[in-house]
Amino acid sequence: xxxxxxxxxxxxxxxxxxxxxxxxxxxxxxxxxxxxxxxxxxxxxxxxxxxxxxxxxxxxxxxxxxxxxxxxxxxxxxxxxxxxxxxxxxxxxxxxxxxxxxxxxxxxxxxxxxxx
Amino acid sequence: xxxxxxxxxxxxxxxxxxxxxxxxxxxxxxxxxxxxxxxxxxxxxxxxxxxxxxxxxxxxxxxxxxxxxxxxxxxxxxxxxxxxxxxxxxxxxxxxxxxxxxxxxxxxxxxx
Numbered sequence: 001x002x003x004x005x006x007x008x009x010x011x012x013x014x015x016x017x018x019x020x021x022x023x024x025x026x027x028x029x030x031x032x033x034x035x036x037x038x039x040x041x042x043x044x045x046x047x048x049x050x051x052x053x054x055x056x057x058x059x060x061x062x063x064x065x066x067x068x069x070x071x072x073x074x075x076x077x078x079x080x081x082x083x084x085x086x087x088x089x090x091x092x093x094x095x096x097x098x099x100x101x102x103x104x105x106x107x108x109x110x111x112x113x114x115x116x
Numbered sequence: 117x118x119x120x121x122x123x124x125x126x127x128x129x130x131x132x133x134x135x136x137x138x139x140x141x142x143x144x145x146x147x148x149x150x151x152x153x154x155x156x157x158x159x160x161x162x163x164x165x166x167x168x169x170x171x172x173x174x175x176x177x178x179x180x181x182x183x184x185x186x187x188x189x190x191x192x193x194x195x196x197x198x199x200x201x202x203x204x205x206x207x208x209x210x211x212x213x214x215x216x217x218x219x220x221x222x223x224x225x226x227x228x
């Protein structure tokens with residue numbers, strides 16, 4: 001199993017450009033999430049999904065869109081990139097076990113995005 | 117927004133020393149996880165604690181969940197260079213499975 005894969009690994013954009021960060025998992029996990037990581041701020045949740053066709057906003061959703069058409073894929077779209085979106089982006093997936101707390105999240109290797 | 121504050125933010129120690137990292141919040145969490153992240157990689161789960169007062173040990177690492185489920189600590193005994201990394205605590209919000217709130221992170225460097 002490849003686990004959680006993310007592409008690209010690095011990306012440089014100009015202000016106003018759009019792009020899609022790809023995320024895929026082959027573990028048949030129901031839950032998938034997108035986080036951004038900035039120095040001194042840990043990871044902040046952007047959007048998450050509890051299953052195909054279901055998405056919801058996290059803590060910092062502005063400027064980002066997501067969709068979940070399949071269990072495996074959860075792309076993150078930047079509609080009009082801004083310098084404030086310069087960050088490292090992580091995709092994560094987890095399984096759901098009813099009645100069990102603290103299910104492990106599996107993270108991809110990240111995408112380092114710079115917006116000029 | 118629920119916040120998790122970690123302290124210290126940075127820690128540089130020598131091999132063999134002991135250290136404790138703290139993760140504090142004013143909110144109650146249904147569970148608390150600790151992750152370690154190495155440069156250029158995503159975080160990897162170390163442990164999950166779910167019961168107030170719970171203590172878990174992973175070799176030289178000891179994790180504790182506060183009685184009120186608002187805070188946690190990570191204690192490392194006889195640190196080794198392989199312990200170097202970014203340590204992140206993450207709280208799971210009650211009723212929202214797999215939606216985590218991450219702490220601000222503690223960057224640990226262990227030198228010979």
